[in-house]
Amino acid sequence: MKRTRSENATRVTKRALNDDDMENAHKTIRNKENQVASTPHQKPTSPLRSLTCSVQALSTKAQQHPPKQQLDLFQRGKALFRRTVIPSRLLGRENERKVMTAFWTEHVLANKPGCLYVSGAPGTGKTAMLNDVKRQMEVTSPSTAKKGLKKTTNHHHNINMTMINCMSVKEPKAIYTKIVTELKPTSRSSDFPEDADVIVQAEHLLLNTSKDTLYVVVLDEIDQLVTRDKGVLYKIFEWASLPSSRLVLIGIANAMNMTDLVLPRLRAKNCEPQLLNFNPYGAADISAIIKDRLYSLLDDDLQHTNSDPESKTVKPLPLMQPIAVELCAKKVAARKGDLRQAFDLCQQAIELAQREYKRTNVTKKSPTPLTNSNNSSAVLCDTKSNGKATGPVTLRATDPPKVTIRHISAVSQSITTNSPKDKLNSLTLQQQIVIATLSKLRQKKNRSTMADVCIEYTSTVKANGTMPPVTTTELYTIISNIQDIGLLTIKNAKEQTKQQVLLNIEDSDVNLLIDEIPFLKSLFQQ
Incomplete structure (x- = not known):
């Protein structure tokens, strides 16, 4: 078979390429052999020079890619003060703990119905203390859990517990559906009235002496269930007080006056709940809690103690x-004693210190290379341009503190400011609308009640048509939050709708706010 001229040319080209590849391969092998042969004749590297070069390489690499340990301490510190963190233990509140523990023992573990009303300002540890007591009681009684429980040898009854935040229901009567949904048996029961009214279903679960299950219902933000006739609250508290009840009710609320509105009728029916009030935290309590969390940053042998038993130091x-912790504690205690606010300040102060640390340590230039093998004293440390040796850059829990008074003072200005303008600008849009509504009402009448504010707010927002108004329950919550800031005062009354709402700032400040925000201007300057 004869090949064409083009095919012959291709074969010649491939053969030439293969010959070149073989020659290059042989050259590479000869070069490696020459390097190996010449190695014994080279001057060996000294151990100190080798160590110096290794440290220089590691130091350069560390500057390009800082070790995680440099920043881990700040991250761990900020994580300690997140609001969602569940601490391993709670300090203080010994009297409140005793009352909660005694109630749990006398009712939940003893298989007896009852009701407890826990009140206190926001951030005083009400829910956290209840959760901590519940965890301890679960160790005492292994049958305490959420659903599907078995009897124990110590307590011959099942315990079915649920925790409901009343802010999650759109209207107070919806709490019945929420309770039934959480507590009804998962398996189909022949005697459970599936087609009956939700209140009948709830009574079937909670008012049945033949059942060996005790239902523990915790209603957080229970003041959200307040209605004009307060029928929902009365019924739930009465269920926990009837002889045939299988309900232990624990209500938690921020409102201090709710018991004054509800208790008279409950006392007349012999359904009065046990009361427990949480006072605001003091400076000493806040300082102790912050320090306890910070000590957990130390090594394992120092996590649960701040003193060495042997050295007594x-x-x-x-x-x-x-001193920075003390300053933070005093600032928060002087305001409202809200522990969550103290945690926020600590988190912001650590964030500020972390940014400064990055600027001064992590982003600095690499140290001067060590070329002299006689610099043995500088092998294991960094150097600066002046030739003086400095310590390692890595930040550890045992290093000197990085968060100082200056950081706390800088981040605490947001809560200690006395300027009405700053307070107004820090409000949400809905809160600003409520403030403007109160200012408008004050120009019409000397006294304004909750009902007046609700009517004026709803009519103003609906007339604009840009956004829907919030519900009455949400509006009451907004007004309560504004009171916590100190911009208004709510005077107690037997009915919530008749409570007086007094604005604590001048109309001129509110008018300036309206002029600065276009949406408010469209609402109130039509």
């Missing part, structure tokens, strides 16, 4: 200066 506080 106090361990230094990690990350924050003790």
Whole structure:
């Protein structure tokens, strides 16, 4: 078979390429052999020079990619003060803990119905203390859980517990459906009235002496169930007080005056709940809680103590200066004693210190290379341009504190400011609308009630048509939050709708706010 001229040319080209590849391969092998042969004749590297080069390489790499440990302490510190963190233990509140523990023992573990009303300002540890007591009681009684429980040898009854935030229901009567949904048996029961009214279903579960299950219902933000006739609250409290009841009710609320509105009728029916009030935290309590969390940054042998039993010396506080912690505690205690606010300040102060640390340590230039093998004293440390040796850059929990008084003072200005303008600008849009509504009402009448504010607010927002008004329950919550800031005062009354609402700022400040925000201007300057 004869090949064409083009095919012969292709074969020649491939053969030439293969010959070139083989020659290059042989050259590579000869070069490696020459390197190996010449190695014994080279001057061996000294151990100190080798160590110096290794440290220089690691130092350069560390500057390009800072080790995680440099920033981990700040991240761990900020994580300690997140609001969602569940601490391993709660400090203080010993009297409140005793009352809650005694109630749990006398009713839940003893298989007896009852009701407890827990009140206190926001951030005083009501829900956290209840959760902590519940966890401890679960150890005492293994049958305490949410659903599907078995009897124990110590307590011959099942315990079915649920926790409901009343802010999650759109209207107070919807709480019946929520309770039934959480507590009804998962398996189909022949005697459960599936087609009956939701109140009948709830009574079948909670008012049945033949059942060996005790239902523990915790209603957080229970003041959201307040209605004009308060029928929902009366019925739930009465269920927990009847002889045939299988209900233990624990209500938690921020409102201090709810018991004054509900208790008279409950006392007349012998359905009065046990009361427990949480006072605001003091500076000493806030400081102790912050320090306890900071000490957990230390090594495992120091996590649960701040002193060494052998040396009897106090361990230094990690990350924050003790005087900075004291300043934070005093500022928060002087305002409202809200522990959550103290945690926010600590988190912001650590964030500020972290940014400064990055600027001064992580982003600085690489150290001067060590070329002299005689610089043995500088092998294991960084150097600066002046030739002086400095310590390692890595930040540990035992290093001097990084968060100082200056950081706390800088981040605490947001809560200690006395300027009405700053307070108004920090409000949400709905809160600003309520403030403007109150200012408008004050120009019409000397006294304004909750009902007046609700009517005026709803008519103003609906007339604009840009956004829907909030519900009455949400409006009451907004007004209560504004009171916490100090911009208005709510005077108690037997009915919530008749409570007087007094504005604590001048109309001129509100008018300036309206002029600065276009949406408010469209609402109130039509």
